[in-house]
Amino acid sequence: MEHKLYIYNTLSRKKEQFIPLHDDRVGMYVCGPTVYSDVHLGNCRTFISFDLIYRYLLYLGYKVRYVRNITDAGHLEGDRDEGDDKFAKKAKLEQLEPMEIVQKYSIGFHEILSIFNTLPPSIEPTATGHISEQIEMVKAILESGYAYEIDGTVYFDVEKYNKDLPYGILTNRKLEDLLEGTRELGGQNEKKGRLDFALWIKAKSETLMQWPSPWGWGFPGWHIECSAMSTKYLGTTFDIHGGGMDLQATHHTNEIAQSQACNHTAPAKYWMHTNMLTVNGVRMSKTAGNGFLPKELFTGAHPLLERGYSPMTVRFFMAQSHYRSTLDFSNEALQASEKGFERLMDGYSRLQKLQASAVSSVDTTSLRSKCEEAMNDDFNTPIVIAHLFEALKAINLVHDGKETISAEDLEELKTVFSVFIEDVLGLKSEDETSGGNEAYKGAIDLLLNMRLEAKQNKDWATSDKIRNELTALGFEIKDTKDGFEWKI
RNA sequence: GGUACCUUGGCCGAGUGGCUAGGCACCGGUCUGCAAAACCGCAUACGGCGGUUCGAAUCCGCCAGGUACCUCCA
CATH class of the missing domain: 3.40.50.620 (HUPs)
Incomplete structure (x- = not known):
């Protein structure tokens, strides 16, 4: 091999x-x-x-x-x-x-x-x-x-x-x-x-x-x-x-x-x-009585937690540290992981919609070898994640139209992201819209297209009403250069 | 008591002799009708005291604090 x-x-x-x-x-x-x-x-x-x-x-x-x-x-x-x-x-x-x-x-x-x-x-x-x-x-x-x-x-x-x-x-x-x-x-x-x-x-x-x-x-x-x-x-x-x-x-x-x-x-x-998972620096164990049950973590039903965290957030949190280091478990650390994980996964789905250009102005070609190098060094998953975040920067810049990527590089980047995020790190999207049906998605798109029209007519009252009410229902609306993105 | 290991910027967390990890938070800026998102910039961190070296977070010694194992526990 x-x-x-x-x-x-x-x-x-x-x-x-x-x-x-x-x-x-x-x-x-x-x-x-x-x-x-x-x-x-x-x-x-x-x-x-x-x-x-x-x-x-x-x-x-x-x-x-x-x-x-x-x-x-x-x-x-x-x-x-x-x-x-x-x-x-x-x-x-x-x-x-x-x-x-x-x-x-x-x-x-x-x-x-x-x-x-x-x-x-x-x-x-x-x-x-x-x-x-x-x-x-x-x-x-x-x-x-x-x-x-x-x-x-x-x-x-x-x-x-x-x-x-x-x-x-x-x-x-x-x-x-x-x-x-x-x-x-x-x-x-x-x-x-x-x-x-x-x-x-x-x-x-x-x-x-x-x-x-x-x-x-x-x-x-x-x-x-x-x-x-x-x-x-x-x-x-x-x-x-x-x-x-x-x-x-x-x-x-x-x-x-x-x-x-x-x-x-x-x-x-x-x-x-x-190595061990710790709570306030002390090893989590059954006998010490400081153990968290996964269910308590998901629901947030624990005195040390402000709220619940999703399974993939927790998995990401663990992958952010090396397996031979102790990992300290805290509400604050989980919050940071949650944000980071969300940003990574947003970038991952954004990557799927990226438009290719004739040439690349960003260099993402070494991503696979960098990730392999990290994993080859005693399974250093935190370094892999660091490399993915570096590439994420490039994805966002291309998405914003500030940089370009060739079709060939784009394909490789998609492959590497998919392989390392899903196959190796075992992370999967928890985005609920991905499982929704087409009619429902179409309805939301319709509303947001109506908002886009209102915006073009400088009808801020209508545009804000649509956005605010969707937000109140739990949607997250993001305007992009010439359209919109949404998720729950 | 014995044996190991650990101590990194506000938080989490990589890094084992020179080449600023990364994430989150903060602050400033770009963009935007506003907002969000995104992007850019920003902290010149390595428990303390000595030593080795041209050069140490990284090697050595001492000290302080912490943890684990020696009893069931992933």
Whole structure:
């Protein structure tokens, strides 16, 4: 492939040229949600970030198999490897079956991501659908000697693993440091090492979701599902593994250890981590209670918001920052994005109506390569947007008759705008007139043509009446050099 | 306590050694019957103190403030 895409790899802590394992095919695994409650905006940011990455890989011509799991079992309330899982707890609370909880929040998750215009992954496997694969993996890890069973629960032996392979490779930490950094944790159980984690957990009689296994009835630990499912669908080694930064230290570290112990090879070549969405500088999280639900954002029903913001405004807002930077969420920042997004999209629709001239007096020919260059540099979407705004200037000048553009350049500009705005950034117009019917549009045009006549007759009273009343109905009227534009 | 990371003009946010990112807001101007839109101009920003260098927001050191991870969380 003729491109130079660079990706920041958490493993090496630097940007590396992206070279897929199998020339034009890419395997990408992203850790999905645990569906025991509504997704908040911080969760959405990660999935939108990976959507942008997925879209750009497709743009480059790769055949991408994008796997994003749904965790619907085995995720415990704490890290003590004891107690019931999150679904069972929530099920008791809402007086539902655990699978009703899973169904309810899976549907909600898909609805929200669809509203944000994210592309569905190629495969979306669930933990409960892969119990036997997980059991097989635990067996293999036991056989390789990196796990031990105590009374129906199987633990991963971190210290033994670390003797052969570096456990803290993803966070650049030594085992001694990890063991030292001890803030005394209560609730000791029968684990041998403090860092050991459960691969399989023995069920109690009251446990709602449990399956038979060689170690008795139980359920899988949280980390094993991703190892099992990524191996099944992408192979023992694949190209990209992604997720939120908060998963790096524990979940992904454990995933690497498990996969290595079972498959004797590193699971992923490139590890990508998206940064957190913050509110007043503090990470948005379920437990901190500062989470925004997407619906609250759309309707404005939140104490920190003055009003609602559209899904595409939010998507644009996120694309304006780099995925590895924290992004601070505020009413003011969203307002700025809303304005900017609207201006960009207005320019985009204006571009479609531009008249070509014999020659170009503006230079827009390098736009595509500039945008590609930005994306090739670790998916730098804010730079892409900056380039689009530069081109927007040219579009407006041509529209105002102050500059000209040739037919050839105009075609290319239209293509590049369409490709980067719609295909890569995944933004779409929310202009309601685009979906309106012809008769309705014709009626508005008729009114505005009558106003144009009145203007020509200097009948300002009639012309202003038409404009003011349409404005009062929610229309936005703009006069142009020899006509008008309108939208709702 | 340990380990990282961050601190950019009013706000958001790119940028890793010289070549003013971009958006929003403000102000001034062009255009317009008026308005809106559009366009042009405008802020010479890089937490503080030192150092390296011909030259640093960008490298190094110290200090201050903040955040994250080490406990479930995208």
